[in-house]
Amino acid sequence: MPAAKDIKITKITKSKINDLDWNNLPFGKYFTDYMLEADYANGEWVSVAIKPYQPLTLDPALTALHYGQSIFEGIKAYNNVDGETYIFRPHENLIRFNKSADRMCMPEVPEWLFIDGMRQLIELEKQWIPNKENHALYVRPFMFSTDALLGVRPSLTYKFMILLSPTGPYFAAPMKIFVEEKYTRAAPGGVGFSKNAGNYGGSLRAATEAQKMGYDQVLWTDAHEHKWLQEVGMMNVFFLIDNKAITPSLEEGTILKGVTRDSVITVLNDLGISVEERPINIDELVQAYESGRLQEVFGTGTAATIALIQELFYNGKQMLFDVQQCEIANKVKNILNEVRYGLLPDTHNWLVKV
Amino acid sequence: MPAAKDIKITKITKSKINDLDWNNLPFGKYFTDYMLEADYANGEWVSVAIKPYQPLTLDPALTALHYGQSIFEGIKAYNNVDGETYIFRPHENLIRFNKSADRMCMPEVPEWLFIDGMRQLIELEKQWIPNKENHALYVRPFMFSTDALLGVRPSLTYKFMILLSPTGPYFAAPMKIFVEEKYTRAAPGGVGFSKNAGNYGGSLRAATEAQKMGYDQVLWTDAHEHKWLQEVGMMNVFFLIDNKAITPSLEEGTILKGVTRDSVITVLNDLGISVEERPINIDELVQAYESGRLQEVFGTGTAATIALIQELFYNGKQMLFDVQQCEIANKVKNILNEVRYGLLPDTHNWLVKV
Numbered sequence: 001m002p003a004a005k006d007i008k009i010t011k012i013t014k015s016k017i018n019d020l021d022w023n024n025l026p027f028g029k030y031f032t033d034y035m036l037e038a039d040y041a042n043g044e045w046v047s048v049a050i051k052p053y054q055p056l057t058l059d060p061a062l063t064a065l066h067y068g069q070s071i072f073e074g075i076k077a078y079n080n081v082d083g084e085t086y087i088f089r090p091h092e093n094l095i096r097f098n099k100s101a102d103r104m105c106m107p108e109v110p111e112w113l114f115i116d117g118m119r120q121l122i123e124l125e126k127q128w129i130p131n132k133e134n135h136a137l138y139v140r141p142f143m144f145s146t147d148a149l150l151g152v153r154p155s156l157t158y159k160f161m162i163l164l165s166p167t168g169p170y171f172a173a174p175m176k177i178f179v180e181e182k183y184t185r186a187a188p189g190g191v192g193f194s195k196n197a198g199n200y201g202g203s204l205r206a207a208t209e210a211q212k213m214g215y216d217q218v219l220w221t222d223a224h225e226h227k228w229l230q231e232v233g234m235m236n237v238f239f240l241i242d243n244k245a246i247t248p249s250l251e252e253g254t255i256l257k258g259v260t261r262d263s264v265i266t267v268l269n270d271l272g273i274s275v276e277e278r279p280i281n282i283d284e285l286v287q288a289y290e291s292g293r294l295q296e297v298f299g300t301g302t303a304a305t306i307a308l309i310q311e312l313f314y315n316g317k318q319m320l321f322d323v324q325q326c327e328i329a330n331k332v333k334n335i336l337n338e339v340r341y342g343l344l345p346d347t348h349n350w351l352v353k354v
Numbered sequence: 355m356p357a358a359k360d361i362k363i364t365k366i367t368k369s370k371i372n373d374l375d376w377n378n379l380p381f382g383k384y385f386t387d388y389m390l391e392a393d394y395a396n397g398e399w400v401s402v403a404i405k406p407y408q409p410l411t412l413d414p415a416l417t418a419l420h421y422g423q424s425i426f427e428g429i430k431a432y433n434n435v436d437g438e439t440y441i442f443r444p445h446e447n448l449i450r451f452n453k454s455a456d457r458m459c460m461p462e463v464p465e466w467l468f469i470d471g472m473r474q475l476i477e478l479e480k481q482w483i484p485n486k487e488n489h490a491l492y493v494r495p496f497m498f499s500t501d502a503l504l505g506v507r508p509s510l511t512y513k514f515m516i517l518l519s520p521t522g523p524y525f526a527a528p529m530k531i532f533v534e535e536k537y538t539r540a541a542p543g544g545v546g547f548s549k550n551a552g553n554y555g556g557s558l559r560a561a562t563e564a565q566k567m568g569y570d571q572v573l574w575t576d577a578h579e580h581k582w583l584q585e586v587g588m589m590n591v592f593f594l595i596d597n598k599a600i601t602p603s604l605e606e607g608t609i610l611k612g613v614t615r616d617s618v619i620t621v622l623n624d625l626g627i628s629v630e631e632r633p634i635n636i637d638e639l640v641q642a643y644e645s646g647r648l649q650e651v652f653g654t655g656t657a658a659t660i661a662l663i664q665e666l667f668y669n670g671k672q673m674l675f676d677v678q679q680c681e682i683a684n685k686v687k688n689i690l691n692e693v694r695y696g697l698l699p700d701t702h703n704w705l706v707k708v
Contacts, residue, residue: 028415028504035414057409060389060515061382065498066420068551069558105558123526140504144419145555150382150494150519152588154558165504182543187577189538191556197422198552201499202545204423204459204508223541224578234506 002045004116007036009124018225025130025168027303028138031130032164039146040107040158044174047114049120053163061156064144066178068131069215070197071100073140075302077354078169080342086351087139088340090115098281099102099257100194101174105154114141115352117164122354125164133158134169134337138303141352144197170181170303176309176321177232177297178210179282180218181315185230185254187223192254200234202328207233217299222254227281230254235299235307236261239280240328241288243295245274249277260300260336267332282314289319298329309334358470361390363478364405371481380483380520381657382492386482390475393500394461394512402467404475407517417509418498418619424497424551425454428656430521431476431708433483434696437478441493441704442694444469446613451495452599453611455546456596459496459508468495469706472516474707477538479518488523488691492657524657528664528677531586531651532564533636535669539584539608541577546584546608554588561587571653576608581635583606584608589653589661590615593634594631594682595642597649613692614654620702621686636668643673651675652683659688 012033017221020030026181031053036051064070073093080087082272094114097174099174118139120209122129123178129137145155186192191199210218217233229248231237239246245268265275288294289312306329312319339345340351366387374384385407392402418424419665428445433439448468455462472493476483481493494517499509519627537560540546545553564572571587583602585591590612593600599622604611619629642648653661660683666673676684692698 011551026505031415037414051412055411055413057376058518059409060391060407061385061494063553065418065549065553066426066494066496067426067558068421068553068555070422070555072420090420099570104555105562116405138504140415140420142420150492150517151380152554152558152561154562163414168573184541184543187538187541187544189536189577191552196555197418197420198550198556199422200506201422201424201458201550202552204506205423206619207506208459208508222541226543228591287440326451 002048004112004120006048007117007120008049008267010049012052015231017128020166022130025135027167027168027170028140028165030165032125032166034121034124036057036162038113038160039154040160045110045160048117050124058074058146059148061148061150063147064151066150067152067157068196069104069106070098070142070147070296071104071106071195072140072197073097073195075141076136076140076302077129077139078136079131079342082342083238085129085354086340087118087122087354089259089263089350090118090352092262093141096195096257096259100196103194104196106145106158109143109160113160119339119354121164123164128164128166130166136167138167140165143313174308175299176214176311177217177309177313178213178215178217179312179314180206180220181226184223185220188252189234190254193250193256195256203234215313219329221282227283229280229282229285231256232309235301236305238264238298238300239285239294240296242293243273246275246277247275247277248280248282258300260302260305263350264300264306264332264334266279267335271331273282273328286317286319296326296329298326304347305336315354356402358466358474360402361471361474361625362403366401366406372519375395376484379520380488381521381524382494382519384519386479386520388475390471390516391650392463392467392514394514395510399464399467399514402471404478412500413502415502416506417501417503421506421508422503422550422552423458423460423499424496425451425458425549426459426494426551427451427549429493429495430490430656431493431693432486432490434694436696438708439480439483440474440694441476441618441708442615443704444472444706446497446616450611451615452547453501455497456552457545457548460499460512463497463514467514473708475516482518482520484520484522490520490521492521494519514543528662529570529653530568530665531571531573531663532569532670533666534560534564534568534574535580538572538577542606542608544608547604547610549610569667575636583634583635583636583639584652585610589655589658592652592654593639593648594616596647599627599629600634601629601631601646602634603653612654614656614659616685617690617704618654618660619694621689625685627682640668640671640673648673650680650683652680659690
């Protein structure tokens with residue numbers, strides 16, 4: 001059985017780090033010196049290596065390109081105020097990754113490869129972690145099928161990789177959101193809960209059309225009635241109504257089980273704010289807005305942590321929010337940041353030391 | 355403006371053709387000596403080349419692998435009885451390809467690149483076309499995004515390619531089909547009508563579970579009620595009831611607009627058999643079966659042309675069909691084959707000469 005101790009490291013000859021403009025770090029654009037790569041064949045993960053970041057040599061008949069057997073995760077690593085490096089809840093991402101793999105007929109990735117591999121890789125790249133507020137090292141584990149065959153069946157071979165990208169603050173302006181009633185992201189029985197590549201490519205059209213109309217993203221609704229609220233862009237969504245938080249529930253399998261979503265629910269509970277995970281439709285939302293009970297709307301995800309929403313546009317109607325008054329969203333965001341940076345105790349054991 | 359005449363050809367040094375076992379040609383497993391490759395950047399297709407089949411050098415942050423901006427087509431080329439080479443309805447595939455591209459926020463591929471490029475490539479590879487019954491040269495045009503960036507937005511660069519694969523008869527045994535009521539392939543407002551990679555990866559789970567139960571494929575139902583019939587595996591589906599053909603209609607956007615589907619409708623009309631394109635649900639089908647009016651069920655697609663179905667299994671109930679008696683399906687299949695091989699006149703101008 002291979003294990004974390006067998007991960008072979010090939011050293012770079014020269015680091016790219018001096019080329020990095022630390023004041024200009026767009027999301028997921030620059031990558032560190034190393035990457036982790038492992039191949040799956042005959043039922044096991046082999047050739048596990050940390051090596052210089054480099055292009056891959058792939059057959060043009062690669063099934064991942066033709067049939068989309070491809071999944072990923074997004075995680076962040078930080079230096080805390082004492083200069084120690086921590087990863088935020090990576091085991092949750094491993095669980096979700098393997099659920100995505102199961103849905104897409106791909107093999108499980110074991111903990112030694114996903115978690116210990118990630119820790120070894122980050123350990124080697126600590127100097128790439130930005131030490132500035134709202135900056136982090138973005139960690140991208142992903143897996144794709146590598147058979148070269150045009151027959152449609154689960155691939156027999158796969159590649160698992162981890163890339164690291166030093167990343168600046170997510171565009172932090174409060175968002176304008178278009179409530180989507182035409183395009184669909186996911187339906188019950190589909191792959192909406194899995195973090196597979198196709199969900200993202202399929203969502204681009206709606207986002208692009210919303211952007212042409214002046215919005216930042218869409219609020220997805222259900223496939224059947226276009227009434228039941230799902231996700232906001234690529235984030236989970238929370239509504240604060242009558243001092244209670246409501247977020248769409250997961251049981252239909254159309255929504256990603258966000259790690260930040262779960263963390264936000266926990267922090268809200270810690271603050272004594274009750275959270276309802278349940279179906280919520282646009283009519284209830286409009287009604288709450290019109291009666292002055294809809295206080296805050298925000299998205300949650302790894303990239304932005306918490307993204308404030310200043311406008312929802314639904315069926316000709318603008319719902320506006322004063323983000324300065326979004327006390328709860330801002331409070332939760334600060335708590336999550338302070339836990340990450342070691343300014344608050346990690347009472348829920350969310351941080352994994354590198 | 356680049357054009358077909360600008361396609362640069364790099365010659366191979368030695369053909370692989372003598373390694374090919376002509377008696378063993380599984381679908382999409384072996385590829386010819388050459389491939390076509392073109393890159394899209396700054397709004398135009400550049401570096402259009404026919405070159406030796408070879409691996410691609412791709413960045414591990416390739417957006418196609420992470421976010422599934424990837425589409426394809428499947429087409430067949432044949433030698434007719436006079437030894438002339440024809441492609442079957444490639445312009446229809448070009449139209450569908452560009453509809454897929456539009457849905458996935460990808461650029462259009464122009465006719466000179468798709469059709470003329472394909473013709474030049476096939477011209478160079480004529481010796482790879484199998485001259486045996488039920489054999490063909492399978493043509494695989496595909497396009498994927500090539501930006502190396504983890505931000506989710508339409509890529510600015512793309513690669514378009516055509517691969518050729520000499521292919522033997524599709525597994526021709528009549529199929530046993532499980533009517534799927536749990537998993538969903540597509541929903542209105544989604545990407546079901548587009549031939550994008552993610553649709554195929556997302557379908558593997560249902561097919562795999564059906565195969566474990568002894569079936570060859572699933573008959574997909576709608577996402578909401580799991581009643582309305584969609585496609586059979588990766589093919590369109592036809593039902594013959596009371597000497598009338600019924601096939602699910604396209605307007606909800608959940609079904610692929612098959613080129614073979616369209617050809618079959620035309621041949622059925624030529625035979626004086628009326629064809630209804632309309633929603634059809636499983637209850638109507640069961641009722642027709644129980645009253646002895648459901649005569650034939652078959653799938654249509656490029657790989658199999660017509661795939662006979664000997665069993666539908668729905669909710670504990672077996673519906674069995676004697677495929678020897680499936681007169682219409684077999685007649686349509688023969689007509690399509692005879693048109694392809696030049697034994698019947700090409701009255702609908704389906705054949706494009708290489």
